[in-house]
Amino acid sequence: MSAARSFGQFYPVASPLHALDPRAKILATAVLLLGLFFVDSAAGLGLVAAAVVALVAASRVPLVTFLRLLRPVAFIVVLTVLFQILFSREGETLFAWGIVEVHEGGLWLGLFLGLRIVLLVSAAALLTATTAPLALTDGLEDLLSPLKKLRFPAHEVAMMMTIALRFIPTLHEESQKITRAQAARGADFAEGGPLARVRAAIPILIPLTVGAFRRADELAEAMESRGYRGGEGRTRYRELRLRLHDVIALAATVLVLAGAALL
């Protein structure tokens, strides 16, 4: 009876971003991520920031939800900013107190680096929030398939991701059931320090792992029985079609990043 949404990051709503082909989005995200490291001016970063804000707005994902996706990196961002502020000696001194010196250069660099981290994570968050997990695995499989020539198991990787998506909620429920069964035998998972808690997790982890292997065996039998023999000769039920606006979106991303890098 788990009420948890099974695919955590994806926010299902209709938006121009949601409608884009996942391959275009994955490539655009890659361009964004890589391109950001070539942007070294405040104006350039500002341009990218404006673009990202526009994309977040277009995604129709509520701001609150989006910010929650960024929460895990808030600590790193603050740390980065503070580090630069406190330890950089570039430019004029703005403020000094004992051994603590805040320089103008440090302030700007700190803010620059902090903003860049925020933009990097926002790009990734935009991708996962606007793309259904299955679409992501399909897109990745397609993009990686040229690598099959280099013996890269693109299909197998995509199949593994699909199966993982299928079983994550199931394994979650299973772990809850096992936890309750052990609690009924007197196990206490909340008491004791970190070492005790790790030891207390063993009666959950072992059955969960053994169960997962058994599950994998049965699943493999079922898959084989249904004619599975790897990626050769397989067709795909779900359709991915690259359309004009996908190409435009990708091109626009490249242009913005190129422009920002040149600024």
Added chain:
Amino acid sequence: MPDPVSISCEGLTYSYPGGTEPALSSVSFEVRTGEYVGVVGPNGGGKSTLLRLLNGLLAADSGTVRIAGHDPATEPFEVRRRVGMLFQNPENGLVAPFVEDDVAFGLENLGVPREEMRVRVREAIRSVGLVGYERREPHTLSGGEKQRVALAGLLALEPEILLLDEPTSMLDAAGRREVLDRTQGLRGGKTILHVTHHLEELLDADRVLVMNGGGLVADVPPGDLVSDPDLLEKNHLALPPLLRLAAGLGLEAARPRTPEDLARAIREKARGRAGTR
């Protein structure tokens, strides 16, 4: 002209690696096209091993198998396009995060073109009564619903033969009924081999194979099976309560399907007695 014999085994023998005794010992039988054959027997007696040898998940140590016109050990793929197998655990037969994608899985493996896939998936989902479930996620389904999705996935391939490996043993009463309604409905069209512990599921079968200790110990019509206490006991088979009651009252011949049937048989016998007094 379709082959009159769907499945045939001759001297089928198999031992699991590291096993001290053969799991299957020189088993021979034939199943004609369109027959509905039950397979019963104690756990470890060879029932599941047999099914896995039939669809090529295992390869026999000796003996021959021919199913849907092919040898599963050398042509497993050809066999699997024609033979669908439904497993015991409803959870571990579903591979995709959504119902319709799972039903399409087998079709994808066979390289069926997309447009045709859509039609066959839709039809398969309809045939198991799950219209509207297409975008549901497996973990939100009941056991009976999961098995029906698995069945739809098999039916989409339009198999000639169905192998059912205790498909209802992990389900509750409602789930069992859901699944059995659909599988019983496939009779006549397909050849079915149904492994189960619930003898009441096989009362309409054409024959029942009894497997024990790796051997085929009996091949009888269901009526003969349920009225042979020796056969039942030796093979650890349990009659459903209604039939046990009937047997206890000497009314096996009545073959009651429902309590009303049994009541009628009791009335007749009691009246008959009263008549002789």
Added chain:
Amino acid sequence: MRLELRNIRHVYSPGTPFEVEALRGVSLSVEPGEVLGILGGTGSGKSTLVQHMNLLLEPASGDVLVDGVDAATLKRSELRRRIGLVFQFPEAALFAPTVAEDVAFAPRRLGLNEGEIEDRVRESLVLAGADHLKDRSPFALSGGEQRRVAIAGVLAMGPEMLVLDEPTSGLDPASRQGLLRLIQTLQDTGTSVVLVSHNTDEIAEVADRICILEGGEVRAIGSPAEVFYTHPEFAPATVLTVTALDEIGWDIGQPVRFGETLRALGDLVEG
């Protein structure tokens, strides 16, 4: 030990769009030494209900009373020791390298000394009919054997009451019979048993009282004859047969179990 549930309500995910009222005011009691059968299918709330008996789940409202004392005031570990709960497919929680070590898990948590633990392990394995499996790995056993080991693991706590959620689920007929006999053995030792199942015929064979749970509510509770003869949609094959005969005015009484039904009908048939 007498367990009483008073007006138990349980709501999953309250205040969210996924809110579900699994139990809508359930009241029942488990008398000392009895076997109470709870009959319910998927969606009846039975699994939610049993988890309230040892307060693994806490009710949104209502009380759980153990010998008249509010269970919420008792130490959780003590409560779970006195009321042993075996979930459906309990073998999924087996984890130790040997059966003996797995069964020792609960007594060890109780802080007993090694000697006492060994005794408990041996006794509960014998009770569960699994002592010949003591040194085997739990993962190398058959389904029926694993089931017995899992039950032994809970029995090792020495509970006064044992709650079994669908204990025969997925077992072959021989193992099922074995398990029902185990329930009768437990009752003989004075342990009360709550048996939750959707299998009417099985419950009818062992229960002293029956409770029918449907949609989170108690539909009926009473002696098997009372409950089954007034609720044919939940009745076992024996009761249904007798009911079908009743229609023509023969009075055979109200047998429920197989043995007594066979005798009653046998008399009728023999004249």
